[in-house]
Amino acid sequence: MTDIYLNSKYVGTVDNPSHFVGEVKDLRRKGSISEDISIYHDLAAQEVHLHSDEGRAHRPLIIIKEGKPLLSEKHLKQLEEGEITWHDLIRQGVIEYLDAAEEENALVASSEEELSPEYTHMEISPGSICGITTSLVPFGNYNQSSRLIIGSKNQKQALGFYAANFHLRMDMDSNLLHYPQFPIVKTKIHDITEYSQHPSGQNMIVAVMSYDGYNMEDGVILGKASVERGLSRSTYFRPVETQELRYSGGLIDEVSIPDKEVKGYRSEHDYRFLESDGILYPEAKVNEGDVVIGKTSPPRFLSSMDEYNLAAATRRESSINLKHGEKGVADFVVLTENEEGNKLVQVRLRDERIPEIGDKFTSRHGQKGVVGILVPPQDLPFSESGITPDLIFTPHGVSSRMTVSHLIELVGGKVGALAGRYVDGTLFEAEKEEDLRKQLSGLGFQEDGTEVFYDGRTGKKMMARIFVGNMYYLRLRHMVANKMQARARGPIQLLTRQPTEGKAKEGGLRLGEMEKDTFIAHGASLLLKERFDSDKVVIPVCEKSGLMGYYDARKGRAVSPLYGENSEMSHIEMSYAFKLLLDEIRTLGIYPRLHLKSKY
């Protein structure tokens, strides 16, 4: 007696569970019941679970009968000639989908060689244990799994040709790689997913060597000539958007060049890019602070407006201008309506991003690095045949991470580039390393991929042969241009008068608690004080009451809150945060009295 559950609900019992399970499976394979239904026999609990609900991930497998796959050569031929499709194979019961529960009852072979009668299913490809992005790593089976994960994560951040209609789209924060290329070392997944239609990297000549240490600690070195010829150049699109909001009383925002009467009018110079419709003209080069869309809003607090206050009746300036550190060229303008039918203006700014020091690059093997220097062509190391690398990668990145696939791709890419073909690096089914080496030596190169190199600066032959070849390198979306920030003085917070935080607010870099401790440990206490001077204030303190007073400009002297003018007031330097603390202590009902003493 075995219990039967349908979607985890008890429905009845059967006496011969294995027969029942077999029957259900047959029905499914025949197509009498849906292919999505799964059946799982829990032998230990003596239960059979049928599932037909949503939310179960399932995957296709080839059915094995008596040690032989049901998928025959005939099927493959028919598939190739287009006589049958994938769905025909499912309908014929050659391939079926298993979910996680039913997999517990299955024994899945990963290749035809290991088949024996006890197997029930076979993988369509041994590489199907990996997902799509992971399968895009060539020679992935030579790697540690963690590196594969990093490699696939990096590929998601790569710049590329993300959509063919990019020129019509208003994406937030999008990048477009110029001249994207299809990788020389590819996998089958590249073909299946039509990667050639949306590639996201370029084939570069990579030398594995050091160059004055500019690529140490995961750095990469780029050839300046390559970059100037367009290597990894990209465009960053930044949308600027505004809408005409409606306010009570039939008032509405207006997109236009603001009148000079408008409250908060900047200056004519600030509106110089705007055309008569209030939007900047195409191909206008705008920098930080420049107005992109001119806009005015109705006056605030309409109710408090009275006849004595005519100024309040004027409209407010509410133009959209570029924030700190932003720049771009007006690329595309859209005028449309939002859901409420109000005018919506979108402007897309384009900014060409030429690779520079600090930009991030990666191969497909989790070997990411940051550009350390751009080397002029005459200083780059060159091979006997005069080849200079586009990118110099450090050998120290390989030893601890053990990304063997990175090295094999380099050889594979070299073979592909020299022989004028693509090299297959599909997971578990890649071209053999031995074969690649043989072909490389057949092409007249060292079979290990090394070449004699000369230092471009001295012309001297290098002491070691350099491992050089072609690799598919990706430019990642983290660019210094978006992140770089420095501040000497700038905006402060209203409450504490300390510098603001974060790049968007032009903030300072905090000297934290532990950093403070290092100053103390060195005994540099006067330097520490200077560091913390950012919110320094001088406050008049009453010597009688020990309370903070204020400066009365009319009387021309400081006044005590308790004794008024009948007390000596001393000007005391302290941090504004401490003044705030004293105020807050007073809110507790505690009287913080400052005892003043001459410092000297």
Added chain:
Amino acid sequence: MKADHEKTVEEYADRLSPSVLQEVKDQLPASISKSDLTKVMETVVTAHENAKVNPGECVGLVSAQSIGEPGTQMTLNTFHFAGVSEMNVTTGLPRIIEIFDARKDIKTPMMEIFLKEPYNNDIDKLKKFAAKIKETTFGELASEYSLNIFDQVLKVTLNKTLLADYDLSTKELAKVIKAKAKGFSVESSDDDLTLAKTGKTQELKDLYNLKEKIKELKITGTKGIKQVLPVKRGEEYIVLTSGTNLKDILALPEVDEVRTTTNDIYEIYETLGVEAAREAIIREVFKVIEAQGLNIDVRHIMLVADIMCATGVVKGVTRYGVVKEKASVLARASFETPIKHLINAALEGEVDYLTSVVENVMINQPVPVGTGLPGLVTKMK
């Protein structure tokens, strides 16, 4: 040593500490000439001066950093098996935290008992001693309980082999229980005990409570010693225990009271005093650091131990312990529970003299440490 040499050395008494002087005296060759001796003494003085910490050096913070930085590398692997899997000891960061917080209930209390001459090299005598100190409760000896609620009779069947191991008889057990089981009569037979209610039955629960009570009853051994483990340490045998009771163990005649110790700092403080507790803190922390393969100068730990014991009581580095001792209100408020500290300070009318680091950082004044320490002396006209 010659008398005039002695005199020369003694001349340095105001510049060198007595322990250094003694060390010099012990190591001087007898044949040394007077001029050489002065040279030696001058070298010692310069070396001693160089070893001194500069005035204004922020010793506490440097100690905190010196302990804190390697602390980040410490594994969180809590337990370390002291040879045998039955005995495990808290090590690593959890142990360090335990010590610095001066916890009274430590996770794995443990003793190292050294024995005197005949016992420490005779394994049989040692084993006998170990069995003697191990705390055995009645519950461990009993194999079966049967409660008769109607007659209010509790019958306990005892484990005979265990009894033989501990060299006990049922009669002896009955005697011990009698003292505890008031209102019950105790009768013993060969391998079981019968407890019957003598007076009137008031509560049905009485019988059950009695059972639970006698289960916890100590029959033999020292209270708190839950496990014993004889091990060889160098040339002799010692006893490791889990559970600790320093006071009672030290009272036993077999025990070498000089070397025997526990890892429970609070217990050391109670039985031997603060100075011993200070030593214990240093030793226990250093043990952990060494086991982790880290390299921290003992003097940093000594400083922490000194601060913990400075008041004559062991205080943890917590807001209830060392931090509470801070003179500055602002410094205490900046650590934890600021409002509580401020209000209490206000109630007492406390004055903050701004003599330490934190409070000066708060009000943006030079901290009285390093370059902030020296002041200028001028005559004001």
